[in-house]
Amino acid sequence: MQHTLIGTSRGIALRRFAASDIDVYREWLQPHQEWHLWDGPYFGTPTPEEIDAACARLRTGLADGTIATESPARRAVIVEAAAPERMLGTVSWHWESEESDWRRMGLTVYEPALRGRGLGTEAMRLWTDHLFASTDVVRLDFSTWSGNSRMLAVGRRLGFTEEARFRQAREVRGERYDSVVMGVLRSEWDAARDVAPPR
Numbered sequence: 056m057q058h059t060l061i062g063t064s065r066g067i068a069l070r071r072f073a074a075s076d077i078d079v080y081r082e083w084l085q086p087h088q089e090w091h092l093w094d095g096p097y098f099g100t101p102t103p104e105e106i107d108a109a110c111a112r113l114r115t116g117l118a119d120g121t122i123a124t125e126s127p128a129r130r131a132v133i134v135e136a137a138a139p140e141r142m143l144g145t146v147s148w149h150w151e152s153e154e155s156d157w158r159r160m161g162l163t164v165y166e167p168a169l170r171g172r173g174l175g176t177e178a179m180r181l182w183t184d185h186l187f188a189s190t191d192v193v194r195l196d197f198s199t200w201s202g203n204s205r206m207l208a209v210g211r212r213l214g215f216t217e218e219a220r221f222r223q224a225r226e227v228r229g230e231r232y233d234s235v236v237m238g239v240l241r242s243e244w245d246a247a248r249d250v251a252p253p254r
Contacts, residue, residue: 058070058071058073058134058139058140059071059123060139061128061131061181061185062181062184062185063136063181064177064180064181065173065177066135066136066137066177067133067134067135067136067174067177067178067181068133068134068135068136068139068181069131069132069133069134069146069178069181069182069185070131070132070134070139071122071123071128071131071132072113072116072117072122072130072131072132073117073132074114074117075140076113076132076142077110077113077114077117079142080109080110080113080142080145081106081110083142083165084101084106084109084110085106086100086101088165089167090144090163090164090165090167093203093205093206094163094203095200096200096227096228097200097225097226097227126189127148127185127186127189127190128185129147129148129149130145130146130147130148131145131146131147131182131185132144132145133145133146133164133174133178142165143164143165143166143169143174144162144163144164144165144166144174144175144178145161145162145163145165146160146161146162146163146178146179146181146182147160147161148160148161148182148186148195149161151196156190156191156192156193157192157194158186158190158192158195159195159196159197159198160179160182160183160186160195160196160197161197162175162178162179162182162197162206162209164178170205171205175205175206175209176208176209176212176213179197179209179210179213180213183195183213183239183244187241187244187245192241193240193241194238194239194240194241195238195239195244196215196218196236196237196238196239197210197215197236197237197238198234198235198236199234199235199237200225200227200232200233200234200235201220201225201232201233201234201235202225202227202230202232207235207237210237211237213239214239214243214244214247215237215238215239216237216238216239216243217235217236217237218236218237218238219234219235219236220233220234220235220236221233221234221235
């Protein structure tokens with residue numbers, strides 16, 4: 056099957072969703088999946104109805120061509136460049152404030168065995184590149200919690216700045232954690248790319 060690639064970096068690729076992803080995506084959304092422990096665990100796991108609704112929206116967007124043509128893509132699948140069929144995770148963005156073109160990004164690595172190997176860093180690098188290249192946005196950010204050390208490390212490695220820390224704002228498994236927002240300006244991202252060695 057031919058996939059629509061958004062970008063590749065160090066063996067990792069982002070591509071648009073395809074119809075063949077729906078059943079795999081449904082399985083990854085199930086409450087027993089380990090990634091729910093790290094990606095917004097304070098929101099709880101999705102209900103069967105929420106999973107059905109998410110898959111129905113995906114099916115509709117693929118059928119009517121919205122997902123294939125939206126620019127920038129609202130979400131994408133993380134894959135190995137050599138194996139683009141296999142979904143390893145997803146990236147996304149949503150409006151924090153549409154009036155000021157403020158977009159907040161999301162990153163989820165589904166495969167537990169692949170965490171800590173740089174996959175999330177490369178996926179977020181590609182996603183940030185894509186959003187800056189396909190919009191006029193002046194800043195991008197993401198929100199996480201202080202217990203998710205790997206996500207915080209992704210931000211630091213990519214040159215994001217910690218812009219906000221709301222102390223003890225999140226409760227996870229009976230413990231209190233900080234909510235953390237990390238952001239980067241277009242000017243900072245462009246400057247870092249100018250001095251970075253080719254990938």
